[in-house]
Amino acid sequence: MIEGKITPTQVATLAAQDHRVGLSFNNKLYGGVSGDVVHEGYLQHSLSHDRQKVVIKVGPGVGNREVTAARRIHAQAPSFPLIQDLLSGYDYVVYPYLSGDTIDQRVRAGVPESTEEFSIFARLHAQLWEQTQKDGISVLDGYPKKLEQTKEILYKLALKDNDGKEIPVADIAHRDWRVNGRSIGRLEDVIDTTSANIRKSGMGVLTHGDEGAGNAIKEKNSGDIIFIDHGSAGVRAPEEAIAKILLWFDATNVNGRGYSLNLNPKGVELQTKEQTKPHIHRSVAAAQTALQPYLKDLSSDSAISSYMMVYLWRELHWLERRGRQDAMPYLLAKSLSFAPELQTSGRGRSSYI
Numbered sequence: 239m240i241e242g243k244i245t246p247t248q249v250a251t252l253a254a255q256d257h258r259v260g261l262s263f264n265n266k267l268y269g270g271v272s273g274d275v276v277h278e279g280y281l282q283h284s285l286s287h288d289r290q291k292v293v294i295k296v297g298p299g300v301g302n303r304e305v306t307a308a309r310r311i312h313a314q315a316p317s318f319p320l321i322q323d324l325l326s327g328y329d330y331v332v333y334p335y336l337s338g339d340t341i342d343q344r345v346r347a348g349v350p351e352s353t354e355e356f357s358i359f360a361r362l363h364a365q366l367w368e369q370t371q372k373d374g375i376s377v378l379d380g381y382p383k384k385l386e387q388t389k390e391i392l393y394k395l396a397l398k399d400n401d402g403k404e405i406p407v408a409d410i411a412h413r414d415w416r417v418n419g420r421s422i423g424r425l426e427d428v429i430d431t432t433s434a435n436i437r438k439s440g441m442g443v444l445t446h447g448d449e450g451a452g453n454a455i456k457e458k459n460s461g462d463i464i465f466i467d468h469g470s471a472g473v474r475a476p477e478e479a480i481a482k483i484l485l486w487f488d489a490t491n492v493n494g495r496g497y498s499l500n501l502n503p504k505g506v507e508l509q510t511k512e513q514t515k516p517h518i519h520r521s522v523a524a525a526q527t528a529l530q531p532y533l534k535d536l537s538s539d540s541a542i543s544s545y546m547m548v549y550l551w552r553e554l555h556w557l558e559r560r561g562r563q564d565a566m567p568y569l570l571a572k573s574l575s576f577a578p579e580l581q582t583s584g585r586g587r588s589s590y591i
């Protein structure tokens with residue numbers, strides 16, 4: 239294990255010691271938001287002349303995390319198409335380079351087949367959940383803490399009102415909110431109901447752990463969809479994963495077209511106008527259809543709506559890091575559009591997009 243920041247040279251030296259190979263780094267870096275560094279590089283086995291193109295992920299504990307998670311997934315759901323590591327140490331992992339675009343890139347670019355691909359992407363996740371369903375597990379251990387953190391994130395955000403004044407959400411959470419023409423009551427009550435619903439729901443499945451569409455590559459040669467970045471795999475409520483799949487493009491791609499925030503002593507009125515590109519909408523609709531059978535079995539409307547809201551609240555926090563602060567009011571309005579479903583008990587009927 240290496241303490242502190244890990245340099246490429248250290249990783250290359252470690253790999254050479256551990257596995258008797260040569261490892262060289264390209265200048266090309268792939269950017270994610272996780273904080274690990276992903277390089278392109280080449281691997282040279284000492285006995286052969288061939289160089290193999292690889293992707294080298296470096297970060298504190300990343301090798302340990304990704305290898306352990308891969309074994310766990312493979313043991314319980316061997317058909318889940320996961321990238322297999324080549325070499326690893328505690329702080330690094332080396333994967334074969336997959337040529338092809340991520341599902342995220344393909345959907346955004348509007349590649350005609352991407353509608354079907356995003357639906358397969360969703361179904362592959364759902365098959366993993368189905369194969370690893372666990373009864374009577376208290377999955378939500380740790381989740382209440384996540385909920386508390388989420389509430390803090392939400393309360394710390396500031397929204398600009400119609401006069402350009404910044405208002406912290408905490409200052410207006412006790413007022414009655416109206417969002418895009420629908421009354422949702424006091425924001426703090428909505429937050430409490432969401433937390434209560436999540437504490438009540440209880441089934442556990444093994445999830446990949448980061449269902450963002452950038453974590454699957456459509457491999458050019460085979461045409462297969464292969465998952466990467468599985469280091470957070472763990473037992474969770476399936477709704478947490480469903481929310482991420484269905485709202486990923488809202489969180490990362492929403493384009494606002496102006497909003498208005500009107501405040502009066504008792505109430506808050508938020509009006510937003512956003513634009514979803516039709517091809518992205520089509521892909522998300524296809525994924526929702528693919529998940530429908532699982533939604534029906536796994537979830538109630540109130541549970542899934544709660545997870546949808548919490549997912550978007552957590553994403554609000556990332557907007558800044560992605561340089562997309564401007565999208566805040568739209569994402570907040572989108573999250574609150576699920577509020578009317580919180581009290582219902584029906585199963586898998588609503589439309590979430």
Ligand SMILES: Nc1ncnc2c1ncn2[C@@H]1O[C@H](COP(=O)(O)OP(=O)(O)O)[C@@H](O)[C@H]1O
Binds near residue numbers: 268271340
């Ligand atoms: N084996 C691979 N082959 C080709 N590209 C990869 C591979 N692994 C990662 N990438 C590229 O690097 C990006 C970031 O990798 P990822 O493992 O998802 O890291 P992060 O934790 O930063 O999200 C991916 O979205 C993909 O574009």
Ligand SMILES: [Mg+2]
Binds near residue numbers: 270448452467
């Ligand atoms: Mg990733």
